[in-house]
Amino acid sequence: MQKRDQLILQYVNQKGKVSVAELSEMLSVAVETIRRDLTALENKGLLHRIHGAAVTCKTNDLGSSFQYRQKNNADAKKAIAQNALEYLFEGAIVGLDASSTSWHFAQMLPDIPCTVVTNSMHNITALTNKSNITTIATGGMYSVKYDAFYGPLSEQLLKRLHIDFGIFSCNGIDNEGNIWESNELNASVKRKMMDVCDKKFLLADTSKLQRKNLIKLAELAQIDILFIDQFPSEDLQRYCQEHNVLITV
Incomplete structure (x- = not known):
């Protein structure tokens, strides 16, 4: 589980935005499993969930204050x-x-x-x-x-x-x-x-x-x-x- 979390974070941070389906296919696990992983990572403040995807905390906040x-x-x-x-x-x-x-x-x-x-x-x-x-x-x-x-x-x-x-x-x-x-x-x-x-x-x-x-x-x-x-x-x-x-x- 910890290794999968690290892979998800690495991939999301690299691409900026990744769909749930893409992560599911890449890691060969069910879509529901990816959704649970993303929820857990969001609760830790490591990424943001959006509809059908995840966005990195590093690049999603591009707007002006x-x-x-x-x-x-x-x-x-x-x-x-x-x-x-x-x-x-x-x-x-x-x-x-x-x-x-x-x-x-x-x-x-x-x-x-x-x-x-x-x-x-x-x-x-x-x-x-x-x-x-x-x-x-x-x-x-x-x-x-x-x-x-x-x-x-x-x-x-x-x-x-x-x-x-x-x-x-x-x-x-x-x-x-x-x-x-x-x-x-x-x-x-x-x-x-x-x-x-x-x-x-x-x-x-x-x-x-x-x-x-x-x-x-x-x-x-x-x-x-x-x-x-x-x-x-x-x-x-x-x-x-x-x-x-x-x-x-």
Whole structure:
């Protein structure tokens, strides 16, 4: 068992991300055995579990800290969040990811009866004194860098919920309509939240346009409304028109 653990860690650290199926085949053991091994290694803080795979602790955390993102393009993010607030209604169930743009949205939320689901401690803190808002924290593995929760526990809770609309941000949007993230942990939780949202709103300032990053989060065709501070390129506008994605500036 100890030798197999060492081989798993060595392989995961070498490749950055390895699927359960690949480890099962490489080590000639059952998939369930690999899942138990990965859970034990995650509990020791030696790797991170994501859906169907494992990610090394050494390379998965490639994003910028919340403090940096909070200050970057703050005015544009506030304006975009303000536009998205127009879709809030009394009794709404709102999903907020752990982005700085979602934090601006949480800061601006009026104290009306509604429910907010989030994995971000910054969002939770922003809502603390709003007594009419019910806040549901996903729980899970805590990241100091992002001040947010990730991992299987967060994702399991999200699978059991229904959300009226979700507020999401990203690290990049290319002209082909692909949405990009900087690391798998963020991407995995965002995908789970997207899956349970009736409406998905992407909030992105123009610094995110014509950019790619490490992980493909989703396709813009999956988004209902793109909130942005300036109109994107003609190619991206055409893509949005073809896929019924509303652009709000």
